[in-house]
Amino acid sequence: MTSSDNSRCARAGEIEAFTTPPSVPPIFQTTAFDVADLDQLQAISAGEQHGYIYTRDRNPNHDAFARAIAELDGGEAGVACSSGMGALAAIVLAHVESGDHLIVARVLYGRSLQLVRHLTESFRVDVTLVDATRPDEFRAAVTPRTKLAIVETLSNPLVEVTDIPAVTAALEHVPLLVDSTFTTPCLLKPIAHGARYVLHSASKHLNGHGDVTLGVVVGPRDIMDRSRELASIFGMNANPFDCWLATRGLRSLPLRMTRISETAHKIAGLLEQHPRVGRVFYPGLTSHPSHATAAALLTRGCGGIVSFEVAGDGRESASRFMRAASAIPFSPTLGDSRTTISHPASTSHRYLDASEREHCGVTDNLLRLSVGLEAADDLQTELEQGLAALR
């Protein structure tokens, strides 16, 4: 190697400018961006020129994904974060300091409840837990220090539907953050119903192929700028490749959500008729306590989550079912192209103690399906295999 080879190697891989743009956006897999001079640095930092400096702060793939979700959800801007939990941390930290107050739905994704509990225990943020199906509880909980209320569109795993217009009316000036992971903007647009912010775990339906960990939050531009800054300070920024994959996933999102909702509705109806199944939870069923709210808000489908209780003795029956229905993978996620099954008591709700689990309706014989893109007939056969194995 000559010394100029050393320099060639160090600077290798430059792409010559060309006139035909790529049909698909490239992945900007770069830590930083080269800045022409100090004037340009100043202009970009001040927002006078559109440019990028450092990927932890901002990256074209973050922006492309977050902008797409902001447009779909009807928000001004969005921020992509390293996970759904990262997005939740960023937006919550943009609102509270010690002594402030949050109103939080009692039934929330397990890790989200843990995050809130951590804020209480370590940072003296006060939290009032409320029943998301009771808007009056939100009204009663508001104090002068209430900075934010947090709900999910559909609860996990009993799929109760939050009446977002009623909750925002009850909260008056307190901003509402809606975790819309289960519904996506294809089925529900919370901002149109009065919510200030929408959050998604893009690890689920938005990406839809089970190969990404990513989150996004959408809302007014000033708070999104603050949340992006917090995501950078705490290192909760998204990775460009995950943003690129999730943006690709979006292209089929409407087709997937429609198909998933249709299949889930069909499967829920079949399970409800089966003698070895106890209660079935799907808001599209007239038997579901949230059916009326679903009929008003979820006119394009109720999503892919169906929960049901298997007959028999709790955890043992659940286990027997899962082994016999082995074509359906046991995977503690949702929103994959494959239908997956989960045992909430051992997965999403394992961080809660027994009484908290009971409050969430999570019994040991409860299973949760995240319906995917397979043929409904195949799923029916596979579920019947599982049920046939029950005593």
Ligand SMILES: *Cc1c(COP(=O)(O)O)cnc(C)c1O
């Ligand atoms: C998965 C999930 C989250 C957390 O998202 P990650 O991307 O796993 O961090 C938050 N809310 C809901 C409703 C979820 O299902």
